[in-house]
Amino acid sequence: MKKNRRKYSREFKLEAIRLWQATGKSAREIEDDLGITGGRLYRWKRQLEAQGEDSFPGQGRTPAADEELRRLQRELGIVKQERDILKKAVAIFSQPSK
Template structure:
C-alpha cells in the first residue's frame, strides 16, 4: 500500500477546499482513490493542523489518553505493592 506524507495530503485537501476543485478530478490527477481523498478532507476538517500525525505518532488527545492510562497503571501497581507491604507489616505487629 502506498503511503503519502503529511504535506502531500495537505496539498490534496487544499486543492479541494481552497481551490474549490471537485474531489473526483483532484483524486484522478493525483492518482489516488476518491474515498481516500474524502477521508483526508474529513480528517483535516476534524483536526485541522493536527491532522495526519504520521506513522507512530498520535493526535494530541490520543497521546494524552495514552499518558493517563500509563499513569493509572503505574498507580495501580504502586497500590498493590503498598497493600502487600501493609499486610506484611500488620502480620509482624501481632
C-alpha cells in the first residue's frame, strides 16, 4: 500500500524551528508534538542555515509568482470592499422614502 507523503508549508517549518530553539526541548520532543517524522527538524534547520531566505521554496513558486499572488489578493480585497459598499447603498436606496 502506498503511503501519502506529507507536505509542510514554509511557515510550518519556520515555526517548528523557532519553537525548537525557543523552548529548549529536544528535536525529538518537538517532532513528536508536531507529528513530524524523525530527523526532519535537523534537516530543515540545516537548510535554513545554508539557504537563508531562499529556503523552503514550496512547490516551485518563484518570488515573481508570490508578488503576483499578493497583488491579486490586494486587488480582491478592494473589490470586496466596493461590493460591500454597493450592497449597503442598494439597501439604503431601496427603503421607501419618508
